[in-house]
Each structure stands twice: as C-alpha cells, then as structure tokens.
Amino acid sequence: GAGVSQSPSNKVTEKGKDVELRCDPISGHTALYWYRQSLGQGLEFLIYFQGNSAPDKSGLPSDRFSAERTGGSVSTLTIQRTQQEDSAVYLCASSRDRGTEAFFGQGTRLTVV
C-alpha cells in the first residue's frame, strides 16, 4: 500500500478483555516496529521485527503483551487481560531495511475502561 495502515483506529475495551491491533506495513519493507505513546509522553519501544531474524522483544512491558508478524508482512500486537494502564496510542512503523527511513501509521488509540 501507499503507507503504513493500522486498524482499528480506535478501540474501547473492558478491563480484563484481550485485544488485537493490526499493522499493515509498506509493501516490501522488511523492518517493522511497534511503539506505545501514553498521553503527553514520548514513544516507548515495544518490539522490532527485521526480516527472518528473531524479533527484538526487549520493550514488551509484561508477558500480557505479544506480537507476531506473518509471512514477513502483516503484524498483530496482542494484549491479554487488558489493564487501565494499557490505555495509550499504539503506533506501528516500517522501513525498507535496518538503518533506512522509518514510516509510521496513524496509530490505534486504545482505551481500557
């Protein structure tokens, strides 16, 4: 596609429910990143995929968070048993390769009530 696409754009969920956030990167981009931005805060790194290498999961805040990238393209970030502190904007980005320009999607705003 023309840009990085994220869905849904907004998600309201009840505490304790599981949610899945989707990211469609730019076609042909081998690198994919997930970040979280809480209200008024900077970007917190979550996870990074690069081609067929093992992902860098060092930013995932707890074992309730997981992500996968199928076929080297679409990625899904899953949050199990959501908590109110999970409320944030989740941003996805992709780049053609490591060390090249990264392009961000518009984000998914997650609200846990």
Next chain:
Amino acid sequence: KQEVTQIPAALSVPEGENLVLNCSFTDSAIYNLQWFRQDPGKGLTSLLLIQSSQREQTSGRLNASLDKSSGRSTLYIAASQPGDSATYLCAVGGFIRSGNTGKLIFGQGTTLQVKP
C-alpha cells in the same frame, strides 16, 4: 543503555524567526538519526534521515546536522511559519555495539509554537 534527550521541551517563537532544536544521545555507535514531526492526535511524519556517515541533510527550510562523536544533532528551521507548529521528535537508530537491532530510540520531543 542509549538515552536520547531533547532540549528545549517547549519553544514559542514569532513567525519568521529562525530556530534550532537540539537532540543529544549517550551512545555514539548508531546507524542513523531521524527527525519526525507529530501533529496533535496524529502519527509521526518523517522529516529527515541522516546516516551515520553523513554530517547533514536538508529538505526545504529544514536542515539537520549530526555530530556522532559528541552525540549531538540539531534541526534548524528557517523562516518559521505557523504551520510549523507541532512536536518535533528525534530518534536514533541501530546500535552497532549490539550488532543486530535496528530499533529506534526516541527523545521526549520539543513542542514548537509559531505565533502569527
């Protein structure tokens, strides 16, 4: 651990002024540095990417410089306009010492307001 700092946190200038935003990082062994713009409630828009072998990049009224050895980058905005009002974020990418990851580490951003 790489840390990225942006100064100032907020800046307000009258239209037409030239201005400089600062970014510093603690580990100089990086692949690149990228500047982004974020408008309220929006995603990030890439402005400029500087590879580690480069010293500066220019796009229109924007000029970004990189001094790896001192761990600094600046974003220069010439003849500022109200439409430049946004939060500007710098991010350093890829850590050569670790040998693998290309993840971006972000600063907290500088919120710029350009008054008409």
